[in-house]
Amino acid sequence: MNNPGTIEDLVGQKYRHGFVTDIESDTIPPGLDEDVIRFISAKKREPAFLLEWRLKSFRHWLTRREPAWAKLHHPPIDYQGISYYSAPRSRGDGPRSIEDVDPKLLETYDKLGIPLHERARLAGVAVDAVFDSVSVTTTFQEKLAKAGVIFCSFSEAVQKHPALVEAYLGSVVPYRDNYFATLNSAVFSDGSFVYVPKGVRCPMELSSYFRINAAKTGQFERTLIIADEGSHVSYLEGCTAPQRDENQLHAAVVELIALRGAEIKYSTVQNWYPGDENGVGGIYNFVTKRGDCRGADSKISWTQVEAGSAITWKYPSCILRGDNSVGEFHSVAVTNHLQQADTGTKMIHIGRNTRSTIISKGISAGRAQQSYRGLVKIFPSAEGARNYTQCDSLLIGKQCGAHTFPYMEIRNPGAVVEHEATTSKISDDQLFYCRQRGLSAEDAVNVIVNGFCKQVFRELPMEFAVEAQNLLNVSLEGAVG
Amino acid sequence: MLLEVDNLHVSVAGTPILKGLSLRVGPGEVHAIMGPNGSGKSTLAHVLAGREGFEVTAGTIRFRGRDLLAMSPEERAREGVFLGFQYPVEIPGVNNIYLLRAALNAQRKHHGQPEIDALQFMRVVKEKARLMQLGEQFMSRGVNEGFSGGEKKRNEIFQMTILEPALAVLDETDSGLDIDALKVVAQGVNSLRDGKRGFVLVTHYQRLLAHIEPDFVHVLAGGRIVRTGDRSLALDLEARGYDWLTAANA
Ligand SMILES: Nc1ncnc2c1ncn2[C@@H]1O[C@H](COP(=O)(O)OP(=O)(O)OP(=O)(O)O)[C@@H](O)[C@H]1O
Ligand SMILES: [Mg+2]
Numbered sequence: 060m061n062n063p064g065t066i067e068d069l070v071g072q073k074y075r076h077g078f079v080t081d082i083e084s085d086t087i088p089p090g091l092d093e094d095v096i097r098f099i100s101a102k103k104r105e106p107a108f109l110l111e112w113r114l115k116s117f118r119h120w121l122t123r124r125e126p127a128w129a130k131l132h133h134p135p136i137d138y139q140g141i142s143y144y145s146a147p148r149s150r151g152d153g154p155r156s157i158e159d160v161d162p163k164l165l166e167t168y169d170k171l172g173i174p175l176h177e178r179a180r181l182a183g184v185a186v187d188a189v190f191d192s193v194s195v196t197t198t199f200q201e202k203l204a205k206a207g208v209i210f211c212s213f214s215e216a217v218q219k220h221p222a223l224v225e226a227y228l229g230s231v232v233p234y235r236d237n238y239f240a241t242l243n244s245a246v247f248s249d250g251s252f253v254y255v256p257k258g259v260r261c262p263m264e265l266s267s268y269f270r271i272n273a274a275k276t277g278q279f280e281r282t283l284i285i286a287d288e289g290s291h292v293s294y295l296e297g298c299t300a301p302q303r304d305e306n307q308l309h310a311a312v313v314e315l316i317a318l319r320g321a322e323i324k325y326s327t328v329q330n331w332y333p334g335d336e337n338g339v340g341g342i343y344n345f346v347t348k349r350g351d352c353r354g355a356d357s358k359i360s361w362t363q364v365e366a367g368s369a370i371t372w373k374y375p376s377c378i379l380r381g382d383n384s385v386g387e388f389h390s391v392a393v394t395n396h397l398q399q400a401d402t403g404t405k406m407i408h409i410g411r412n413t414r415s416t417i418i419s420k421g422i423s424a425g426r427a428q429q430s431y432r433g434l435v436k437i438f439p440s441a442e443g444a445r446n447y448t449q450c451d452s453l454l455i456g457k458q459c460g461a462h463t464f465p466y467m468e469i470r471n472p473g474a475v476v477e478h479e480a481t482t483s484k485i486s487d488d489q490l491f492y493c494r495q496r497g498l499s500a501e502d503a504v505n506v507i508v509n510g511f512c513k514q515v516f517r518e519l520p521m522e523f524a525v526e527a528q529n530l531l532n533v534s535l536e537g538a539v540g
Numbered sequence: 541m542l543l544e545v546d547n548l549h550v551s552v553a554g555t556p557i558l559k560g561l562s563l564r565v566g567p568g569e570v571h572a573i574m575g576p577n578g579s580g581k582s583t584l585a586h587v588l589a590g591r592e593g594f595e596v597t598a599g600t601i602r603f604r605g606r607d608l609l610a611m612s613p614e615e616r617a618r619e620g621v622f623l624g625f626q627y628p629v630e631i632p633g634v635n636n637i638y639l640l641r642a643a644l645n646a647q648r649k650h651h652g653q654p655e656i657d658a659l660q661f662m663r664v665v666k667e668k669a670r671l672m673q674l675g676e677q678f679m680s681r682g683v684n685e686g687f688s689g690g691e692k693k694r695n696e697i698f699q700m701t702i703l704e705p706a707l708a709v710l711d712e713t714d715s716g717l718d719i720d721a722l723k724v725v726a727q728g729v730n731s732l733r734d735g736k737r738g739f740v741l742v743t744h745y746q747r748l749l750a751h752i753e754p755d756f757v758h759v760l761a762g763g764r765i766v767r768t769g770d771r772s773l774a775l776d777l778e779a780r781g782y783d784w785l786t787a788a789n790a
Binding site: 483486487488489491492493494495496497498499500502506507509510511512513514 | 589590591592612613614616617618622623625628629631632633634635638639640642643644646647650682683699703
């Protein structure tokens with residue numbers, strides 16, 4: 060009989076973004092000390108306040124240790140073995156427009172399925188692409204400028220809008236926040252910057268793609284999004300990396316600030332190289348993402364599809380400071396083979412009538428381990444606060460694991476906090492039922508998994524929902540039989 | 541010949557269940573299979589559909605002349621073998637008609653046809669849902685999610701009327717149905733009778749056969765077909781039980 064074996068046989072599709080672009084780049088030798096930080100800062104002609112901040116961060120970092128509380132296992136990371144700056148070499152001072160961008164780079168983005176001009180134009184998406192550590196080009200600058208929206212690389216923002224950067228950088232994730240955020244604060248090389256002025260609805264989806272290319276480099280990007288009063292912005296982040304046998308470190312920081320009545324929707328489709336089926340190689344993804352609903356009636360919603368990386372450590376969070384502010388977290392995390400993910404969110408209720416929703420869908424296959432870790436914290440001041448948490452795990456096969464760590468700190472007796480959790484398996488009965496209707500075993504798994512994730516996919520911008528669905532299918536190919 | 545089962549021996553977990561079963565279903569024929577609990581009726585249905593865990597130790601099954609046992613479950617389905625499950629499984633979150641459309645398109649692709657047009661598909665869905673008296677809300681709910689027992693059975697037949705299989709094996713589709721639902725299910729089956737399709741109806745009750753006229757009634761006992769007759773055999777069984785047959789064959 061021609062049956063494709065077991066669930067295990069079906070989870071085993073090759074990573075499709077694992078190519079390396081042969082491109083000249085400026086890379087400094089591995090190692091980290093104050094000179095490296097001064098080098099990075101000088102390279103970017105940064106104002107004094109920023110160099111000071113970097114150095115402060117670095118000195119603090121030297122006193123810290125890696126956190127050990129997550130349910131993750133990996134060999135020690137050699138921070139002195141990493142190069143902290145790598146930039147594609149370009150003519151002159153870096154690209155001014157798409158015509159100035161190295162054609163090979165553009166080719167890379169094509170391979171990734173992001174034809175910078177075509178797709179952006181068609182979709183009305185503005186793309187900021189970060190290659191290794193340096194932002195390559197930003198499309199759609201003009202249309203955005205007309206609306207008063209600033210969307211540029213972080214480096215450019217430092218040059219052109221230093222006051223905004225100085226006012227907001229580190230205001231949500233302080234440099235002392237955690238080991239990886241501190242490291243990022245010292246060495247970050249680029250990232251994206253968005254400012255949406257008062258009352259402006261950003262006329263298009265903003266999007267950035269991150270790619271690690273050079274070997275032995277880390278990627279430390281920093282994203283800062285400020286939505287001024289009554290404004291609205293939706294932002295999507297995608298990421299990929301070449302296939303390498305070594306582990307590469309990615310330690311990013313994302314800070315979101317929503318002022319009175321503003322709304323930020325931040326979506327991530329994370330597809331860093333996950334390592335091979337024996338757990339060799341892959342990205343270590345230690346990321347700090349936090350949003351601050353600083354003003355009343357503001358809203359921040361995180362949607363993430365986490366499919367890649369050997370290790371994912373990430374807890375996009377919301378500080379609900381403003382009265383009536385709303386925080387949302389919608390997550391799909393997939394781990395296959397030997398991938399590990401420890402992910403979740405924190406909802407910190409400070410203002411009155413603040414509301415938060417957490418929908419987490421975890422899928423484990425192969426020998427992967429996955430943990431949901433979430434904190435709902437309600438301050439005494441958070442009169443009328445409400446939280447709803449739903450946390451579902453789907454297991455494919457018998458060797459994977461799912462763990463749930465919900466923490467609650469409720470210090471206002473009037474708060475309403477609900478938590479629901481389920482763990483289910485794709486059963487042989489379900490698979491057989493689908494196959495009896497004519498679906499291949501793989502399609503059957505995809506259909507079942509997509510059904511499981513529907514609640515989250517609904518939150519993604521249309522075209523990315525399709526992308527996310529495909530990504531999930533690829534990540535789980537070979538999972539079942 | 542649509543289906544030829546010859547001297548079929550099947551073991552489950554090392555225990556022989558079917559012991560030399562033979563059955564021939566010609567185009568347009570309706571065969572009813574009756575028999576005591578545990579006699580192997582569902583086993584036969586599952587083996588026809590290609591379910592894992594059933595070990596065929598001897599015998600052959602041909603479907604339209606081809607070796608059915610060599611085909612994967614999905615290939616059989618695409619070739620036109622449909623199993624109406626005795627216990628249809630729930631698949632939460634997977635839209636009922638989404639699955640059905642994927643199923644139909646898999647079948648069409650297999651036959652070199654283009655995907656079905658969305659509007660046309662919805663038209664067919666509406667028509668068949670009306671026939672099976674399933675309200676619109678069943679279309680967008682998760683597959684069998686929270687359906688009552690009878691609704692699950694009607695949903696099986698609803699799927700069948702859209703997939704239009706060449707051979708339908710219905711495992712106790714009549715069990716747990718109220719009197720009206722029984723008629724609806726029979727209507728669904730009869731709507732597909734066109735002189736070419738074959739049906740194998742596994743049932744415990746002759747009342748289904750009052751609505752779907754069978755050409756043959758078989759009694760499965762001790763892993764083999766011990767008696768074949770027409771509809772009057774079903775009436776005999778209802779009156780007398782199985783003892784007189786199983787005793788005679790012991
Ligand atoms: N996984 C299994 N392990 C052991 N025995 C099994 C297994 N599955 C089925 N059997 C046995 O096989 C025999 C036939 O079962 P089957 O489900 O085919 O009966 P049936 O004729 O459909 O009965 P019913 O009328 O109750 O539906 C039963 O004795 C049953 O217990
Ligand atoms: Mg049975």
